[in-house]
Amino acid sequence: MVAIFEIKKQAVRMTLMWKxxxxxxxxxxxxxxxxxxxxxxxxxxxxxxxIGTIWGLMYAPPDYQQGDGFRIIYIHVPSAILSMSIYMSMALAAFVGLVWQVQLSNMAVVAMAPIGAVFTFLALFTGSIWGKTMWGTWWVWDARLTAELVLLLLYLGVISLHHAFNDQEVAVKISSVLAVVGVVNLPVIHFSVEWWNTLHQGATITKFEKPSISNDMLWPLLFNIFGFAFFHATIIMVRMRNEIIRKERNRLWVIELARKNVRDS
Known part of the structure; x- marks a missing residue:
């Protein structure tokens, strides 16, 4: 009886949550x-x-080894973090779309993939500039750099597969499968500096007890990380609205919305 009561209780909770x-x-x-x-x-x-950019570029002290060249960190690090977090969000949306057939999740995958690709390219580009200053070369087949390049290829793969099929349902499923499978690359990127002897520096801001960066440099970096995240969210909102309009363009509410915008203009 207790077991039946608990099952009913869980069912009620699920029903309320769904409502x-x-x-x-x-x-x-x-x-x-x-x-x-x-x-x-x-x-x-x-x-x-x-706040983050002005503080970091103009008021943060120069690094004792790299001088002012370290300031590229305020673009490179946020881009690298967003490249991974966007992929994780995209993969979760793809998983939800595959398992529960939620169309909004599929739209989120389509909306996030190009943005993630841009952030990944920006991380690789700025990393190459920083590498030229630090290592004297634009590129080395370092574990983290190589894994980040694989991440860019995964993004491009998801985008390409989504446009490779005339049947949108097939395209969404195949691109979503690639997005989910590609998650295995994220731990490789994150732990590569610990698993292998690489040129890339180790953790800096994730060592919360004692970050390997002074507070004068750390705070503007944190502001830019959050700024990049909010910027990403802004673009996602725009792209999601575009995807919804494209999907629902023949619905009455979209037609009425278009009429209203024409009247207001």
Missing amino acids: WLYPYTKFESVYQICGKLFLLFAVLALLFLS
Whole structure:
């Protein structure tokens, strides 16, 4: 009897949770939410990036070894962190889309993949510039650099597969499978400096007890990391709205929205 009561209790909880989540699975509701969050994330991105960039480039002290050349860290590190976190978010969305057939999750994969690819390219590009200063060469087949390059190829693979098939359902499934499988590359990127003897420096800001960077350099870096994250969220909101409009373009609410925008303009 106790077991039956617990099962019923869990079923009630799941039902209540679904009722709470259900409005957020509607395309029109998500479109409106993205529109509201867009402005918030845009303001936060501008605020954090302005503070972090000005503080880091103009007021942070020069590094005792690299001088002012270290300041590329304020672009390179946030880009590298976002390249991995976006992929993890994309893979989770792909998993949800594959298992529960949630169309919004599939849209999120489509929306995130190009943004993640840009951040990964930016991380590789700025890393090459930093490598030229530190190692005297633009590129070495270092474990972390190579794994980051693989990450860029995974992003490009997801994007290419999504556009390689006329049948959108097949395209979404295949690209989502690649996104999920590619997650194995993320631990390689993160732990590569510990697993192998590499040229790339070890952890800096993730050593919370004693970061390998002074607070004068650390705080603007943290501001830029959050700024990049909010900037990414801003673009995601825009791309999600575009994907929803593309998917629902023949629906009555989209037609009425278009009419309203024409009247307002």
